[in-house]
Amino acid sequence: MITPRIRIPKKAKKGEVIEIKTLISHPMETGHRRDVGGQLIPRHIIHTFTCSYNGAEVFRADWHPAVAANPYLSFYTLATESGRLRFEWVDDDGSVYMAEAEITVE
Amino acid sequence: VNGDGTSGARGQHVGVLALVVAVATAWAGIGLLLAGEPIRYIVDGRRSGYTYLSEENQRLQDDDFANPGLLWVEKGQELWRQAEGATGGSCMSCHGDATESMRGVRTRYPRFDSRRGKLINLEQQINRCRAEHMQAGPYSDESEALLALTAFVGFQSRGMPINVSIDGPAQPFFEAGRAFFFRRRGQLDLACLHCHDQYAGQRLRGDVISQGQINGFPIYRLTWQTLGSAHRMFAWCNTSVRAEPYASGSEEYVNLELYLAWRGRGLPVETPAIRR
Numbered sequence: 001m002i003t004p005r006i007r008i009p010k011k012a013k014k015g016e017v018i019e020i021k022t023l024i025s026h027p028m029e030t031g032h033r034r035d036v037g038g039q040l041i042p043r044h045i046i047h048t049f050t051c052s053y054n055g056a057e058v059f060r061a062d063w064h065p066a067v068a069a070n071p072y073l074s075f076y077t078l079a080t081e082s083g084r085l086r087f088e089w090v091d092d093d094g095s096v097y098m099a100e101a102e103i104t105v106e
Numbered sequence: 107v108n109g110d111g112t113s114g115a116r117g118q119h120v121g122v123l124a125l126v127v128a129v130a131t132a133w134a135g136i137g138l139l140l141a142g143e144p145i146r147y148i149v150d151g152r153r154s155g156y157t158y159l160s161e162e163n164q165r166l167q168d169d170d171f172a173n174p175g176l177l178w179v180e181k182g183q184e185l186w187r188q189a190e191g192a193t194g195g196s197c198m199s200c201h202g203d204a205t206e207s208m209r210g211v212r213t214r215y216p217r218f219d220s221r222r223g224k225l226i227n228l229e230q231q232i233n234r235c236r237a238e239h240m241q242a243g244p245y246s247d248e249s250e251a252l253l254a255l256t257a258f259v260g261f262q263s264r265g266m267p268i269n270v271s272i273d274g275p276a277q278p279f280f281e282a283g284r285a286f287f288f289r290r291r292g293q294l295d296l297a298c299l300h301c302h303d304q305y306a307g308q309r310l311r312g313d314v315i316s317q318g319q320i321n322g323f324p325i326y327r328l329t330w331q332t333l334g335s336a337h338r339m340f341a342w343c344n345t346s347v348r349a350e351p352y353a354s355g356s357e358e359y360v361n362l363e364l365y366l367a368w369r370g371r372g373l374p375v376e377t378p379a380i381r382r
Contacts, residue, residue, distance in 0.1 A: 003177060003180060003181065005171065005176075005177070005180075007171050021171055021172070023171065023172065023174065023177070025174070025177045027331075027332075028331075068331055069174075069331035069332060070174040070177060070331065070332075072172055072174070
């Protein structure tokens with residue numbers, strides 16, 4: 001069960017810097033650990049995170065095995081216009097987890 | 107604004123007073139719950155693990171968005187409503203709104219159960235409800251589902267003081283739990299008492315030893331990077347003194363859980379707490 005959580009302000013003034021917080025449940029298995037039988041546990045992480053604002057990419061991050069499980073990320077962007085923010089987390093296994101949030105800019 | 111021209115000055119006084127109170131409470135180990143009610147993390151010398159956390163980790167616990175334990179609480183909320191088993195019921199079919207029916211429940215567990223003739227903890231109570239009322243199979247110990255539902259139920263008592271019953275039929279089990287706490291074990295020949303009572307607050311290598319209070323369980327433990335039960339923590343501790351751990355849900359650990367709950371009586375439920 002992968003569950004993303006998003007927090008953005010519902011409203012903002014045009015030109016305001018807004019903080020966006022994200023959290024997603026994920027094991028972020030590094031690929032360096034071994035199980036009790038000595039076998040390497042295969043790497044399983046989210047390797048890319050992107051955020052687009054009305055279709056335009058405003059933030060992107062490449063993640064690596066050292067990122068902790070259940071990664072929390074907060075970043076800032078400029079409130080330019082009302083619309084929709086779209087968040088995507090891309091998993092090693094090819095899955096893409098998505099979330100969306102609306103913002104009203106006055 | 108009062109018309110007597112004193113509101114400004116009074117406002118200043120209130121401001122200064124508020125600041126003094128804030129500083130004093132922070133110093134006395136009293137924090138603020140998000141609802142605005144004060145939480146006492148130190149009760150008569152009994153210190154929640156919260157007071158041993160760094161400021162950053164305390165903030166992580168206090169922030170209901172950033173605290174990863176809330177991911178399990180959310181999952182638990184879904185499971186609460188999810189119908190399963192032969193009767194087609196869910197937790198909600200019997201218990202309704204958890205914010206009301208489950209409020210305070212976590213503070214009373216483990217408790218004596220007359221039908222079993224021994225103690226029952228919250229995890230076991232959940233599995234018994236599933237068996238008897240839903241005719242669904244039990245969740246396995248430390249499974250994501252059991253942790254999620256336990257966290258969700260515990261979350262409804264957040265901030266309420268731990269208040270278990272240790273007299274009457276629970277007494278022999280309480281005594282057994284206490285004996286466990288005082289008994290030396292493992293190759294290091296240590297009892298719980300030695301670290302978590304006699305040396306609590308002192309350093310063990312890079313870390314400060316806590317009192318070993320269990321008011322925040324299930325906890326999101328940074329070492330584990332996941333949620334874990336009190337029994338998982340007991341097993342971790344036992345292994346650390348190179349003793350053979352007991353199984354999650356074993357009678358030894360449920361008895362110990364009752365003793366520790368009593369030992370931390372009055373401490374607030376912090377489920378899901380952040381711990382190192």
